[in-house]
Amino acid sequence: MSRVWNFSAGPAALPLSVLERAQRELLDWNGSGASVMEQSHRGKRFIAMAQQVEANLRELMDIPDDYAVLFEQGGATQHFAQIPMNLAVEGDSADYIITGHWSEKAASEAAPYVRVNVAATSKSESYLRMSARETWKLDPNASYVHIATNETIHGVQFKQPPDVGNVPLVADMSSDILSGPVDVRRYGLIYAGAQKNIGPSGLVLIIIRRDLLERPTRPMAKIFRYVEHAAHDSMLNTPNTWGWYLAGLTFEWLKDNGGLAAMAELNRQKSELLYSTIDGSGGFYANPIDPPVRSRMNVPFTLHDSALDAAFLQESEAAGLLALKGHKALGGMRASLYNAVPLQAVQVLVDFMHDFARRHG
């Protein structure tokens, strides 16, 4: 077996030691004589594990007790809709800050459930920079303010949460959760699809301030109500048990590797190595994004001559560098540098990039 360096935007690389442990335990988990996938979620063994997973996440992210943690399904996309279903009623409005593809999509899926006010958008600048906070047209009566802390496709990232006053800040952190410390108290609701920094796809993490669970809602099925999921410890119905388990292995791996402060430092090093290679390539490679908002997780870049794209992809794959093809919306390349991508992988990548530029420059 030869493992490659995996730069997939998601579903993305998982820590090797997490995969190895899942492999060891696959047929006989926790002395049960059955796989973790074959356990009733209502059994003692699974419940004990689930509680420990939540406790480890609370420790890693320093989540206060007045926040509930939910392990849900449907991808972040479903929660683009479910969030306004839970936080707003007919006639309410919410402020959306549009910084790229995903925040735009969040607003579009919310529109059937809340009056969407685009309080700021950098679309006219091709999302290469972020609108300054002073220019945002926030409504003090909004149900919430929505941001995507990191745009997986456009490669821009909030390095700090914006100040939005007393209106709850709702953040899609799918592609940068756990990549560094976050002050959870600054947010009303944090949500994230698992398939970047948490575990396999099919799991969504939701961290919600408990007072927001009590908001009145329109009539809807129980299964869409966060307050019901919280009351049933995310076991209102059968959860994604494998995803929950894998997330737990990742949280243990994070704890064993210095927690989120260590991740932040590592992600800073990885992204700086790649950005400096791009910026120092004399124009062979380019990333046109305003440096202060460049993402530490997803680095889109282009080659000076797109006729070289095919060769770059073919040669990089042959060199054991997987999934560098950019999103079709932007073309070019993209390297995703999530927690499970080690510094060594980025070193191999930039070595390849230097070599490729020399041969094709």
Add this chain to the structure above:
Amino acid sequence: MSRVWNFSAGPAALPLSVLERAQRELLDWNGSGASVMEQSHRGKRFIAMAQQVEANLRELMDIPDDYAVLFEQGGATQHFAQIPMNLAVEGDSADYIITGHWSEKAASEAAPYVRVNVAATSKSESYLRMSARETWKLDPNASYVHIATNETIHGVQFKQPPDVGNVPLVADMSSDILSGPVDVRRYGLIYAGAQKNIGPSGLVLIIIRRDLLERPTRPMAKIFRYVEHAAHDSMLNTPNTWGWYLAGLTFEWLKDNGGLAAMAELNRQKSELLYSTIDGSGGFYANPIDPPVRSRMNVPFTLHDSALDAAFLQESEAAGLLALKGHKALGGMRASLYNAVPLQAVQVLVDFMHDFARRHG
């Protein structure tokens, strides 16, 4: 490692050879140098696999081309709500046949989206029998008729689909899909949570006649619309890739083991062995369900003296028989005999039951 005999109602036993293959491939799937969990769902390798999985399911179940097959999330419970959201508009009604806990729950979650007409219910008989078809009060103008083909908790099962005329028949098959051949053409929509006969939890299979995708709906987010999922081959957003992969391994296992006709025969043998043991125990064990509607998948039973329950559970677990505790709604015991539970497991169970009765009789 010693594997136990697993009678869990779900998440349930998976075929051992499926688990062994998943274990072998966990770090390096399909020559990619990465886990199947680490693959982009939009990559060539994953898409080729996903298409093959669907093709194998179509072959196993003989699904006609005018039905779409969707690989979704949220559990059957979410689709209790999503089905009326997709098949009915404000003011429409739908007929529900209540045969136990799950069909009752389906009706309750549907109620915010469609006028629920309980066309038949056996609740007053504690769900021990099913209302005769002639007594159902069907509405020829209903949007659809809903049944649960098998009630996981109450242990009753439709052995044949009921005739409901031209109104589309919608069936929750979560706990008996793939347990035997089904004439898909008799149904408008079939859905099933994966965690019994398909794969791990967190995946829902939906088989829907394509004309039903075209029904007008109320305004709602795209992510809730089956027609959008069908148009995007279940990749409207990131699917549960691990669940899809495991389902595929299960479908291959089914093909290698004689398909659904062979499963039907095996499930008949397994359930008859257990029911005959219960019925022949001279009252030590009892299953009070009307024999023609007894489930071949989930067999609830009681001991003549519930004071023996704790000993039965303790001794059975010590004998390597997992998860025989009944659902709290009924008490007593329950043995789930899904496809992955071999005849040998049921033989070990009935041997244990004979022995237990002798020692405690």
